Amino acid sequence: MTAGRPPGPRLVAGLAITAVLAAVALVALAWTPEPPTRMAILFKLRPPLAHGLLGTDAFGRDVLSMLMAGARNSLGVALAAVALGGSAGTLLGVGVAARRGLVDGLVMRGCDVAFAFPPIVSAMMLGALLGPGRATATLAIALFMVPVFARVSRGAALQVWSRDYVLAARGAGRGALAISLDHVLPNIAGQLVVQATIQLGLAVLTEAGLSFLGLGAPPPEPSWGRMLADAQTYMVRAPWLAVAPGATIALAVLGFNLLGDGLRDRLDPRRSPGR
Amino acid sequence: MLALLSRRLLGLAATLLAVAALVFAVMSVLPGDPAAIMLGTSARPDTLAALHRQMGLDAPVPVRFGRWLGGALTGDFGVSTTYGVPVAALIAERLAVTLPLAFLAIALSVAAALPLGVLAAARRGQAVDVLVTALAQLGVALPNFWLGLLLVLTVAVWLGWLPAGGFPGWAAGPGPALAALVLPALALALPQAGILTRVTRTAVLDVLEEDFVRTARAKGLSRRAALWRHAVPNALVPVVTVLGLQFSFLIAGSVLVESVFGLPGLGRLAYQAFAQRDLVVLQDVVLVFAALVIVVNFLVDLAYLALDPRLRARGTA
Numbered sequence: 251m252t253a254g255r256p257p258g259p260r261l262v263a264g265l266a267i268t269a270v271l272a273a274v275a276l277v278a279l280a281w282t283p284e285p286p287t288r289m290a291i292l293f294k295l296r297p298p299l300a301h302g303l304l305g306t307d308a309f310g311r312d313v314l315s316m317l318m319a320g321a322r323n324s325l326g327v328a329l330a331a332v333a334l335g336g337s338a339g340t341l342l343g344v345g346v347a348a349r350r351g352l353v354d355g356l357v358m359r360g361c362d363v364a365f366a367f368p369p370i371v372s373a374m375m376l377g378a379l380l381g382p383g384r385a386t387a388t389l390a391i392a393l394f395m396v397p398v399f400a401r402v403s404r405g406a407a408l409q410v411w412s413r414d415y416v417l418a419a420r421g422a423g424r425g426a427l428a429i430s431l432d433h434v435l436p437n438i439a440g441q442l443v444v445q446a447t448i449q450l451g452l453a454v455l456t457e458a459g460l461s462f463l464g465l466g467a468p469p470p471e472p473s474w475g476r477m478l479a480d481a482q483t484y485m486v487r488a489p490w491l492a493v494a495p496g497a498t499i500a501l502a503v504l505g506f507n508l509l510g511d512g513l514r515d516r517l518d519p520r521r522s523p524g525r
Numbered sequence: 526m527l528a529l530l531s532r533r534l535l536g537l538a539a540t541l542l543a544v545a546a547l548v549f550a551v552m553s554v555l556p557g558d559p560a561a562i563m564l565g566t567s568a569r570p571d572t573l574a575a576l577h578r579q580m581g582l583d584a585p586v587p588v589r590f591g592r593w594l595g596g597a598l599t600g601d602f603g604v605s606t607t608y609g610v611p612v613a614a615l616i617a618e619r620l621a622v623t624l625p626l627a628f629l630a631i632a633l634s635v636a637a638a639l640p641l642g643v644l645a646a647a648r649r650g651q652a653v654d655v656l657v658t659a660l661a662q663l664g665v666a667l668p669n670f671w672l673g674l675l676l677v678l679t680v681a682v683w684l685g686w687l688p689a690g691g692f693p694g695w696a697a698g699p700g701p702a703l704a705a706l707v708l709p710a711l712a713l714a715l716p717q718a719g720i721l722t723r724v725t726r727t728a729v730l731d732v733l734e735e736d737f738v739r740t741a742r743a744k745g746l747s748r749r750a751a752l753w754r755h756a757v758p759n760a761l762v763p764v765v766t767v768l769g770l771q772f773s774f775l776i777a778g779s780v781l782v783e784s785v786f787g788l789p790g791l792g793r794l795a796y797q798a799f800a801q802r803d804l805v806v807l808q809d810v811v812l813v814f815a816a817l818v819i820v821v822n823f824l825v826d827l828a829y830l831a832l833d834p835r836l837r838a839r840g841t842a
Contacts, residue, residue: 359539362540362819374795374807378802379552451666464800478674482785503666503668504663508662511662
């Protein structure tokens with residue numbers, strides 16, 4: 251279907267950016283230039299290249315190493331949240347598309363309600379009760395993803411249910427579960443992958459915001475958001491501290507967004523590229 | 526039309542009730558005793574019991590929900606444990622910062638996004654389009670709190686053009702108050718403008734490709750007239766939709782940006798309530814946030830009726 255068409259520039263750029271970041275996160279599992287949590291007060295607030303590639307923070311920690319270790323945390327939380335919320339939402343969406351009726355209406359109204367709670371707001375609510383941390387941040391982001399995926403998968407699944415071959419399968423006596431597994435899921439998988447990629451960008455952005463407020467992974471574990479929060483204190487003396495983490499977050503979000511757009515252009519031939 | 530409106534209002538009331546029930550359920554059903562959380566681990570049992578009575582936690586859950594909802598409907602949100610003042614007054618005071626901030630951010634993002642999106646669509650494939658699309662893509666990816674930090678550093682600290690943070694209050698006159706809101710609003714608006722530019726561009730392109738526009742063009746309508754008479758007005762429907770959906774992100778953004786600029790808004794109040802374990806305030810502010818999102822989306826639904834006569838005629842939208 252799409253074979254032979256050269257990948258668009260957005261797909262290539264998105265793939266390149268996300269591949270590099272994923273590689274950095276993986277490398278950081280085994281190696282960083284310095285231990286990311288090691289303090290060296292004597293070398294504190296050194297500008298880039300004066301000590302390490304990106305300088306040091308107020309505790310003399312190596313900024314590049316913290317960024318690398320932060321990739322592990324930030325991308326990890328984002329991936330877990332999208333996987334969790336995406337699976338739950340898809341299950342709901344595909345389920346109600348098969349059942350329809352009252353349950354369908356109730357679940358969709360439930361989605362309207364869930365949409366009214368931005369992840370930061372639910373993270374504060376959950377954080378106050380369960381204590382802030384990586385699990386709370388993941389849960390808060392995942393909860394926001396559930397209605398997103400429920401709507402997308404329901405819409406896509408309803409289209410599949412109206413196709414002739416599904417009608418034929420029903421005529422042949424196949425049950426809703428079998429049809430959902432054999433026909434609906436494979437046919438909507440592409441749209442779900444696109445959605446998941448785009449939501450990954452949003453999840454990275456949200457995780458950064460949560461860590462910025464202290465609602466993410468607890469210190470001393472490095473995260474991009476908290477690096478920015480720490481940088482705020484030394485804004486005037488050491489402005490470079492605010493540049494690298496922010497640019498890294500933006501790059502990660504840009505990468506996932508480009509990848510999602512590129513995949514959508516490719517998977518949906520009716521859409522002209524660049525729309 | 527009236528029947529449609531009353532049906533919508535009934536739906537709005539039901540959704541708001543569900544939101545209130547959810548907030549209450551999360552705060553009271555989840556493990557964790559609010560009074561114990563507020564007092565900390567070293568609280569004496571009699572202090573804990575007293576706070577339980579004061580917060581009404583000794584009553585059964587449905588009674589507590591009824592009291593809270595009844596209070597919220599009559600503007601009585603209870604008393605803040607940290608500030609010792611009525612929460613309603615606290616919320617009203619903070620809304621006077623957050624709502625103007627949100628509206629300023631929306632106004633700025635629309636003012637940038639509409640012209641840019643229409644321009645990009647009108648010059649599809651040309652250099653201008655590529656540039657606008659790339660900028661929009663970049664804008665969407667920028668964290669608003671990072672933009673806030675950069676704006677503080679460049680515009681406030683280095684150039685000294687605008688205040689770096691804080692809020693003088695509306696009593697100080699609209700000038701200084703607005704000046705304090707410009708940078709935070711810009712930080713909130715830029716990523717929003719990126720999204721809106723893309724939506725506007727796509728929406729205008731979609732309308733330009735519709736049969737009625739092609740027919741009009743074939744009958745001699747100029748490209749310019751087709752753009753302004755047909756494409757732009759029709760493209761407003763998806764643009765307004767996205768604007769409504771983005772309101773929830775604007776609310777989330779206000780928590781972060783108010784924190785960067787030290788603005789005494791509702792987002793900052795929520796964060797302080799969280800940090801100080803003031804669950805009474807937190808529960809009320811979360812309800813106000815969610816209700817704002819729902820009401821804004823309700824208004825967006827109504828705006829469709831004004832913007833799209835087809836929906837009005839059908840009456841089922």
